[in-house]
Amino acid sequence: MKNRIIYLFRKQFTKGSKRLYFWLTIFSLIPILFISLIIYISGVIDPSLNPLAGGNYDFMLVFFSQLLAALDPGFFLEYGIVDGTADSPGASTAWDGGILFLVCSLLATFSGLMVVATLIGIVSSSMENVMLSLRKGKTIVVEKNHIVILGWNDQIFSIISELQLANENIKQTCIVVMADDDTEMMQDEVSNRVSLNNLDMVYRSGNVLDIDDLKKLSIKDARSIIILTGLKDRDSQALKISLAIDKLTPGDWEFKPNFSVVVAMEKEENIQLLNDISKNTITTFNTHLLQSRIIAQCSRQAGLSVIYNDLLDFEGEEIYFFKIDAKKRSKYNIFINKQFQDVSLALNNATLIGIATDNKCIIQPNNDYLIQDGDELILIQNDDDNPELTKDVFFYEDSLNISKKQSELNMNILIINWHEDTPLILRDLNAYLSSGSNIDIILSDSTLSEVDSDIKDKLNVIRDFISANDLSQEFFRKLNLAQYDSIVLLSDNIIPDINISNISDAKSMITLLQIRLVLKELGRSDIPVVSQIQNPQNRDLMENEESYDIIVSNKLIGNYTCQLAENPRLKQVFDEILLPEGSELYMRDIEDYVKTKNKINFYTVVKAGAKQNELVLGYKIRSEDKAQNHGIYLNPKKSEEIEFFEGDQVIILAENEKNS
Numbered sequence: 275m276k277n278r279i280i281y282l283f284r285k286q287f288t289k290g291s292k293r294l295y296f297w298l299t300i301f302s303l304i305p306i307l308f309i310s311l312i313i314y315i316s317g318v319i320d321p322s323l324n325p326l327a328g329g330n331y332d333f334m335l336v337f338f339s340q341l342l343a344a345l346d347p348g349f350f351l352e353y354g355i356v357d358g359t360a361d362s363p364g365a366s367t368a369w370d371g372g373i374l375f376l377v378c379s380l381l382a383t384f385s386g387l388m389v390v391a392t393l394i395g396i397v398s399s400s401m402e403n404v405m406l407s408l409r410k411g412k413t414i415v416v417e418k419n420h421i422v423i424l425g426w427n428d429q430i431f432s433i434i435s436e437l438q439l440a441n442e443n444i445k446q447t448c449i450v451v452m453a454d455d456d457t458e459m460m461q462d463e464v465s466n467r468v469s470l471n472n473l474d475m476v477y478r479s480g481n482v483l484d485i486d487d488l489k490k491l492s493i494k495d496a497r498s499i500i501i502l503t504g505l506k507d508r509d510s511q512a513l514k515i516s517l518a519i520d521k522l523t524p525g526d527w528e529f530k531p532n533f534s535v536v537v538a539m540e541k542e543e544n545i546q547l548l549n550d551i552s553k554n555t556i557t558t559f560n561t562h563l564l565q566s567r568i569i570a571q572c573s574r575q576a577g578l579s580v581i582y583n584d585l586l587d588f589e590g591e592e593i594y595f596f597k598i599d600a601k602k603r604s605k606y607n608i609f610i611n612k613q614f615q616d617v618s619l620a621l622n623n624a625t626l627i628g629i630a631t632d633n634k635c636i637i638q639p640n641n642d643y644l645i646q647d648g649d650e651l652i653l654i655q656n657d658d659d660n661p662e663l664t665k666d667v668f669f670y671e672d673s674l675n676i677s678k679k680q681s682e683l684n685m686n687i688l689i690i691n692w693h694e695d696t697p698l699i700l701r702d703l704n705a706y707l708s709s710g711s712n713i714d715i716i717l718s719d720s721t722l723s724e725v726d727s728d729i730k731d732k733l734n735v736i737r738d739f740i741s742a743n744d745l746s747q748e749f750f751r752k753l754n755l756a757q758y759d760s761i762v763l764l765s766d767n768i769i770p771d772i773n774i775s776n777i778s779d780a781k782s783m784i785t786l787l788q789i790r791l792v793l794k795e796l797g798r799s800d801i802p803v804v805s806q807i808q809n810p811q812n813r814d815l816m817e818n819e820e821s822y823d824i825i826v827s828n829k830l831i832g833n834y835t836c837q838l839a840e841n842p843r844l845k846q847v848f849d850e851i852l853l854p855e856g857s858e859l860y861m862r863d864i865e866d867y868v869k870t871k872n873k874i875n876f877y878t879v880v881k882a883g884a885k886q887n888e889l890v891l892g893y894k895i896r897s898e899d900k901a902q903n904h905g906i907y908l909n910p911k912k913s914e915e916i917e918f919f920e921g922d923q924v925i926i927l928a929e930n931e932k933n934s
Contacts, residue, residue: 305385309378310337415476417448418495421839424482424515425502426453426460427770431467432810432832433500438473439588440840448474450491452482467811483511485518493522494530498839501537505771509544512537516548516556527555536838538831557842561831565768566695567852568830569806570702572823573687573762575861576802577894579823580906581925582859585654586833591908593837593847595630596651596661605663609651615641615884617651619877624661625891625909627927628652628847635846638857638889638927652847654891654909664913670874674882677866684710686757690745690785691764692717697729699762704733705854706930712737714758719743745785750792755801761789763805768827775808775828782807783816857927861894864922871919876912879924889927896921 313336421437423430434449441447451460457477464475480487482501493499499519503511519535520527529535535556539545545558572579584590598609609617618626628637630650636643637652645651653661685707689696692715703713713735717725722741730736742749755761763786766778786805793799804823805816813826837844850856867882867890868874876893883890891908897919898905908925910916 309382313378414490415492419497420448422496422499423451427502428772428828429832432829434468436588436833436836446474450476452478452480483514498534509539512539527553529555534842557838562695566698570699573760573804591654594653598649600647609645610647612645614643619667622662622664622912624653624655637850670878673869673872673874675869685759687713687760688758689762690716692721700733704735707735711735714738716740716742747788756796756798761803765806779807779812860926861923864918864924873915873917875915892925894923
């Protein structure tokens with residue numbers, strides 16, 4: 275029985291602060307009642323002399339006097355009971371005849387001090403629990419129009435950086451991050467790696483697969499949701515989180531307007547499954563296909579990585595949708611029933627690359643395509659300001675130099691290392707390169723044994739597998755790097771884990787330095803080297819004036835994720851540009867478009883491209899190779915006058931010649 279009572283007593287202290295306040299009140303009143311009862315029964319105070327009773331003497335007044343003694347030790351001085359200084363004539367007599375009263379009152383005072391001390395301890399503990407709960411991120415988020423990031427991996431830093439750039443004109447955009455990690459750790463990591471200015475960061479610790487934890491994030495009031503999966507079972511995580519999001523929104527995948535959910539996945543069949551069950555309301559993309567397609571395109575021509583980085587981040591040029599609406603009085607209504615080519619030439623500070631109509635994007639339509647009311651222009655421009663119109667377009671007709679360009683030359687490409695995306699890169703290169711092209715692949719003995727033995731038969735561009743366990747300078751000298759038109763250095767792995775990726779980047783950096791030294795010895799520093807790394811911090815260490823084609827995997831995926839979070843329809847645009855079957859980027863000799871050593875405006879170059887069914891996006895100045903932008907100018911003002919020289923190039927969007 276005794277143990278049972280002790281157990282029940284102790285159990286009360288585990289019920290939280292409210293139960294503690296209740297029992298503290300009970301335990302503080304019991305001794306005061308007991309002391310008051312002793313004073314009342316003993317009759318030690320003469321009612322006629324009691325300064326509190328006023329001639330009346332009852333239990334409630336005695337209890338009140340002891341309660342005051344417990345709550346306020348200065349009670350004795352106030353009524354002159356101790357020193358007899360009160361105005362009441364019986365004060366000194368109360369002292370002389372009320373020793374028991376004074377002793378009991380002192381006991382009540384000591385009891386009150388213990389109660390107050392205990393109360394301070396409970397309040398302090400409660401406040402500490404509240405602060406601990408806030409630090410742990412367990413409280414409910416009450417926000418609207420915010421951005422939610424579910425999960426944590428190395429891509430989050432580039433995502434937050436890009437979201438800051440995308441929302442720099444919006445005051446205090448709120449980003450809520452939930453992951454299994456400690457909130458203080460997340461906050462410290464982001465603060466150390468991202469310079470935060472206009473973002474209001476909120477961190478919550480919880481299980482992103484638990485619907486009860488997700489309820490705390492006000493998901494139904496969010497503007498967009500970005501799902502970041504862990505290292506294992508990434509696709510199953512994405513599916514579970516997506517199902518939970520559906521439950522926390524109106525349901526049946528009926529998302530509100532301007533609400534987007536973006537998730538990167540690994541397998542095409544899982545992407546198709548999520549698209550089917552979500553009725554295509556969730557924007558999904560394949561991380562492996564994204565990286566492999568960009569690497570494949572960049573390995574064909576130096577400088578394309580700079581253009582893709584510019585289009586995918588929120589600095590410099592971006593892709594926007596601009597709607598033509600006859601219901602609104604606008605100067606752009608003149609575009610209705612105008613041909614695509616005429617509209618393209620009328621825009622001075624924007625480059626028209628396609629049309630969005632009937633929920634689909636048409637990249638590089640025919641020049642005679644007629645713009646209709648309700649169509650949206652797909653533009654490359656510097657900001658989301660309105661495009662600038664030019665009424666009187668002037669061309670330097672005498673400077674046009676349209677010549678039949680040679681077809682793609684045969685290329686010899688060297689690929690170093692092998693990971694799970696390498697077969698995808700080879701597949702795309704097989705679609706781009708001419709039949710006389712060759713690809714050699716360097717890989718270790720252990721990796722070679724795991725490679726599909728039939729891959730050479732499936733992809734005719736593969737010439738040889740070169741086994742090498744030690745990539746030294748001597749090895750590259752014997753290999754004769756001068757025979758290759760392009761070199762692709764792949765990471766050992768593409769796992770979004772900082773510890774694993776840093777080890778891989780370190781190996782890549784050593785190999786790249788060795789390749790540069792050997793190429794310099796051969797006098798062939800002009801051979802482009804496309805390098806794949808994982809972490810953006812390592813880019814500055816690897817980049818120099820000779821080699822600027824560096825693909826940062828984590829930053830690439832993070833930037834692409836942010837673009838889709840801001841506008842999911844951009845996926846259709848990038849799919850068209852990155853697929854071998856569609857229109858893609860090329861860099862051609864300027865001499866095949868206009869005459870060199872003549873000062874002309876960029877309208878003339880655009881017109882030269884239009885005559886060959888190509889969209890001109892910009893140009894590259896060879897003499898500025900070592901500048902910060904490597905001489906690449908995307909979407910220049912068409913009225914701008916430039917003088918081109920031999921070796922300069924024009925950036926175009928055109929159909930793949932091999933598939934056309």
